Amino acid sequence: xxxxxxxxxxxxxxxxxxxxxxxxxxxxxxxxxxxxxxxxxxxxxxxxxxxxxxxxxxxxxxxxxxxxxxxxxxxxxxxxxxxxxxxxxxxxxxxxxxxxxxxxxxxxxxxxxxxxxxxxxxxxxxxxxxxxxxxxxxxxxxxxxxxxxxxxxxxxxxxxxxxxxxxxxxxxxxxxxxxxxxxxxxxxxxxxxxxxxxxxxxxxxxxxxxxxxxxxxxxxxxxx
Amino acid sequence: xxxxxxxxxxxxxxxxxxxxxxxxxxxxxxxxxxxxxxxxxxxxxxxxxxxxxxxxxxxxxxxxxxxxxxxxxxxxxxxxxxxxxxxxxxxxxxxxxxxxxxxxxxxxxxxxxxxxxxxxxxxxxxxxxxxxxxxxxxxxxxxxxxxxxxxxxxxxxxxxxxxxxxxxxxxxxxxxxxxxxxxxxxxxxxxxxxxxxxxxxxxxxxxxxxxxxxxxxxxxxxxx
DNA sequence: ACCTGAACACCGTTCAAGT
DNA sequence: ACCTGAACACCGTTCAAGT
Numbered sequence: 001x002x003x004x005x006x007x008x009x010x011x012x013x014x015x016x017x018x019x020x021x022x023x024x025x026x027x028x029x030x031x032x033x034x035x036x037x038x039x040x041x042x043x044x045x046x047x048x049x050x051x052x053x054x055x056x057x058x059x060x061x062x063x064x065x066x067x068x069x070x071x072x073x074x075x076x077x078x079x080x081x082x083x084x085x086x087x088x089x090x091x092x093x094x095x096x097x098x099x100x101x102x103x104x105x106x107x108x109x110x111x112x113x114x115x116x117x118x119x120x121x122x123x124x125x126x127x128x129x130x131x132x133x134x135x136x137x138x139x140x141x142x143x144x145x146x147x148x149x150x151x152x153x154x155x156x157x158x159x160x161x162x163x164x165x166x167x168x169x170x171x172x173x174x175x176x177x178x179x180x181x182x183x184x185x186x187x188x189x190x191x192x193x194x195x196x197x198x199x200x201x202x203x204x205x206x207x208x209x210x211x212x213x214x215x216x217x218x219x220x221x222x223x224x
Numbered sequence: 225x226x227x228x229x230x231x232x233x234x235x236x237x238x239x240x241x242x243x244x245x246x247x248x249x250x251x252x253x254x255x256x257x258x259x260x261x262x263x264x265x266x267x268x269x270x271x272x273x274x275x276x277x278x279x280x281x282x283x284x285x286x287x288x289x290x291x292x293x294x295x296x297x298x299x300x301x302x303x304x305x306x307x308x309x310x311x312x313x314x315x316x317x318x319x320x321x322x323x324x325x326x327x328x329x330x331x332x333x334x335x336x337x338x339x340x341x342x343x344x345x346x347x348x349x350x351x352x353x354x355x356x357x358x359x360x361x362x363x364x365x366x367x368x369x370x371x372x373x374x375x376x377x378x379x380x381x382x383x384x385x386x387x388x389x390x391x392x393x394x395x396x397x398x399x400x401x402x403x404x405x406x407x408x409x410x411x412x413x414x415x416x417x418x419x420x421x422x423x424x425x426x427x428x429x430x431x432x433x434x435x436x437x438x439x440x441x442x443x444x445x446x447x448x
Numbered sequence: 449a450c451c452t453g454a455a456c457a458c459c460g461t462t463c464a465a466g467t
Numbered sequence: 468a469c470c471t472g473a474a475c476a477c478c479g480t481t482c483a484a485g486t
Contacts, residue, residue, distance in 0.1 A: 052470080055469080132417035162342075194353050
């Protein structure tokens with residue numbers, strides 16, 4: 001008769017695991033993969049976890065921190081490199097940076113968010129460490145390497161952020177095409193250099209431009 | 225007796241100028257300068273202009289486009305360069321890029337927003353054209369110049385975006401310091417390269433690192 | 449064409465009060 | 468310590484209906 005009133009959620013949902021930071025991040029990641037980062041809101045996550053939004057703030061300080069944790073989890077799959085070789089370090093590094101970029105291509109909105117973060121999760125640190133190791137193997141001086149790793153990662157993230165895709169249209173209506181049109185029609189008298197350069201401004205695939213950028217930044221780091 | 229009912233706003237506010245895109249952008253810019261981009265919302269702008277939010281969509285497609293227009297307006301003050309010199313083009317270019325960066329330092333949130341845009345306003349095109357002219361004067365091949373201008377501007381914008389300042393705390397609680405702490409304490413066995421490099425990872429002022437980055441990207445563009 | 453109020457469909461975060 | 472419902476203080480954008 002005095003049966004305790006079990007909350008509705010407990011009776012209906014088969015197994016509500018206890019909340020944890022890892023569990024929160026996992027649900028956030030799954031929601032992002034299925035519906036895009038736009039749908040990963042605190043309220044949405046809370047209802048997914050059968051609780052109120054306030055409960056999530058026990059595990060993350062705010063949305064930005066959640067995004068940082070999601071990135072780090074994603075980076076676990078990026079894999080660790082073996083011993084860096086003094087012969088192939090340059091192309092190994094470009095491959096690694098490109099792999100990171102491609103990984104983020106799948107989540108351009110997350111890339112956009114990460115661009116405003118200073119990630120410091122263990123997998124991100126692992127990535128930094130590996131890049132520094134490759135630069136070291138290539139004989140790049142320590143200061144240049146240290147300052148350069150920031151630029152390389154930032155460029156990679158920004159490249160992914162601009163990529164855009166699928167159900168993640170924040171920027172929405174292609175201003176990419178708008179710029180292209182404006183470049184194509186740039187008047188030789190007003191914008192002589194854009195006019196002169198217009199074909200190359202629009203040339204190349206994303207991968208060509210991306211790999212070239214990484215390579216030439218690396219070369220620039222060695223030079224100065 | 226049949227005095228037409230004049231809307232309250234007309235009676236109270238001395239002069240309500242007719243809406244225009246330029247006027248909208250001007251009010252948006254002023255609001256940003258006084259209270260930060262966070263307060264520049266469609267609703268806020270509308271009430272500033274004595275109208276409803278829906279009216280603004282006659283002049284801009286969405287918030288992103290408004291931000292693009294604000295950036296372009298800001299860039300009007302960046303000034304046009306004279307004839308680029310074959311001797312001093314490199315330092316002229318670094319100065320120009322640094323000036324653009326410093327300009328955006330005042331509005332880090334706008335920089336963050338611009339990072340996800342492909343600006344195509346007249347002043348932004350002017351900036352691209354000037355950069356291309358300087359690279360041309362320096363003998364940088366046309367493809368490298370065309371592909372490089374993107375990287376340089378993106379890096380400049382990203383640098384400003386990360387700067388953060390005053391009443392524009394989106395990122396809020398310094399994850400900058402968090403990364404610094406984690407780098408300082410990186411264990412030599414888990415992160416040998418971070419440990420080895422830790423002093424240089426945290427060295428240098430923003431200006432030193434920024435100018436170095438521009439310079440070494442420019443050098444890398446020439447090399448490859 | 450331009451303008452509008454109201455509505456639609458949401459947000460992040462904090463608070464006081466539980467357990 | 469952890470968890471919660473409710474509240475605070477907002478959002479961007481669209482719609483149908485004006486002028």
